[in-house]
Amino acid sequence: MKRFVYNGQPGRVVFGPGALAQLGKEIQALGARRALVLSTPEQRASAEHVAQILGARAAGVFDRAVMHVPIETAREARELARKLDADCAVAVGGGSTTGLGKAIALDSGLPILAIPTTYAGSEMTPIYGITEGGLKKTGRDAKVLPRTVIYDPELTLTLPVGLSVTSGINAIAHAAEGLYSVDSNPVMDLMAEEGIRALGRALPAIRADARDLEARGDALYGAWLCGIVLGNVGMALHHKLCHTLGGSFNLPHAETHTIVLPHALAYNAKAAPEAMRRIARALDGAGAPQAVFDLAQDNGAPVALRDIGMKAEDLDRACDIALQNQYPNPRPLEREAIRQLLQDAFEGKRPSAG
Numbered sequence: 001m002k003r004f005v006y007n008g009q010p011g012r013v014v015f016g017p018g019a020l021a022q023l024g025k026e027i028q029a030l031g032a033r034r035a036l037v038l039s040t041p042e043q044r045a046s047a048e049h050v051a052q053i054l055g056a057r058a059a060g061v062f063d064r065a066v067m068h069v070p071i072e073t074a075r076e077a078r079e080l081a082r083k084l085d086a087d088c089a090v091a092v093g094g095g096s097t098t099g100l101g102k103a104i105a106l107d108s109g110l111p112i113l114a115i116p117t118t119y120a121g122s123e124m125t126p127i128y129g130i131t132e133g134g135l136k137k138t139g140r141d142a143k144v145l146p147r148t149v150i151y152d153p154e155l156t157l158t159l160p161v162g163l164s165v166t167s168g169i170n171a172i173a174h175a176a177e178g179l180y181s182v183d184s185n186p187v188m189d190l191m192a193e194e195g196i197r198a199l200g201r202a203l204p205a206i207r208a209d210a211r212d213l214e215a216r217g218d219a220l221y222g223a224w225l226c227g228i229v230l231g232n233v234g235m236a237l238h239h240k241l242c243h244t245l246g247g248s249f250n251l252p253h254a255e256t257h258t259i260v261l262p263h264a265l266a267y268n269a270k271a272a273p274e275a276m277r278r279i280a281r282a283l284d285g286a287g288a289p290q291a292v293f294d295l296a297q298d299n300g301a302p303v304a305l306r307d308i309g310m311k312a313e314d315l316d317r318a319c320d321i322a323l324q325n326q327y328p329n330p331r332p333l334e335r336e337a338i339r340q341l342l343q344d345a346f347e348g349k350r351p352s353a354g
């Protein structure tokens with residue numbers, strides 16, 4: 001008999017092509033009068049478009065979001081929010097931009113309205129990350145959970161195919177680890193399997209036609225479900241390895257998730273057979289690690305850490321860092337086997353079945 005605790009996270013979702021048109025109404029519903037719009041430098045035009053929709057309710061645009069939220073950028077954005085007397089942050093972009101909004105909210109309590117344009121899922125979580133002195137610290141705080149999320153698939157049509165595939169597999173990683181989480185529950189399991197299924201369907205269709213709006217909607221739907229799982233249940237070895245590789249070796253976030261996931265699943269396969277069965281079923285494959293590997297490789301994503309900047313001589317240190325603290329994982333953390341996992345991921349081996 002299952003025993004579990006289920007805690008729904010508050011938050012409003014407006015979903016669908018053209019949903020961005022609801023922005024004015026949604027800001028008004030939040031009671032905000034002066035919104036600071038956030039973006040990366042590359043998405044400045046999207047931020048300006050959002051500011052235009054907000055009209056008099058736009059206080060300004062800050063376009064310097066970058067990956068992993070450096071504390072200096074967070075301080076600059078917080079200062080600007082104070083100077084402009086902003087009462088809300090609107091984050092238009094991927095996990096980096098939502099992350100910057102969270103850093104402002106953590107400090108000031110300002111509500112966030114998120115408009116995600118990748119599949120990372122940060123908009124659905126109370127998890128924040130800030131990097132200081134080369135070290136990324138993450139934490140959970142209800143204050144940083146966006147109050148409203150507008151998912152508009154039209155805004156993802158410009159997401160390059162390569163990043164669409166790796167970002168989609170980043171989302172699948174949340175659901176996969178959610179299925180064997182120490183605090184999983186039946187509702188999250190349903191969302192996790194459905195999220196993986198939607199992304200498994202959508203990514204090849206996006207690869208075939210990046211402007212396929214139906215597939216873009218499917219991918220965003222999957223990302224939403226996977227993001228909910230990340231926000232509600234604890235992650236395990238895979239996320240720990242990716243944070244180590246991203247935080248200490250500066251590897252790109254979505255690509256790292258894509259490469260490591262098949263190997264983390266292979267490591268945990270025997271200890272979490274029901275999770276593996278559900279992942280394989282969602283991807284219509286014979287085995288979960290192999291199905292995830294094939295999804296990446298068949299859609300042109302990198303499959304070897306050595307191809308995204310990892311150095312062979314750093315693998316021992318990565319293994320040591322990932323094992324510094326104990327954390328729940330279906331299979332106990334065994335140094336030799338985890339070092340082999342990293343070697344396999346480094347070389348881009350397809351995990352063997354059984």
Ligand SMILES: NC(=O)C1=CN([C@@H]2O[C@H](COP(=O)(O)OP(=O)(O)OC[C@H]3O[C@@H](n4cnc5c(N)ncnc54)[C@H](O)[C@@H]3O)[C@@H](O)[C@H]2O)C=CC1
Binds near residue numbers: 117118159
């Ligand atoms: N706190 C949380 O719950 C989570 C946090 N994250 C964090 O988010 C960051 C990674 O976020 P990602 O979304 O992977 O990447 P990102 O937000 O850094 O975006 C990658 C690049 O793609 C561009 N881009 C985004 N959407 C686009 C679009 N529709 N069209 C064209 N270009 C677009 C961005 O401007 C940027 O240049 C990492 O720092 C990661 O740790 C990721 C997942 C969950």
Ligand SMILES: O=C(O)/C=C\C(=O)CC(=O)O
Binds near residue numbers: 099
């Ligand atoms: O590192 C963070 O900012 C928080 C969580 C994540 O990045 C989740 C992930 O690894 O995709």
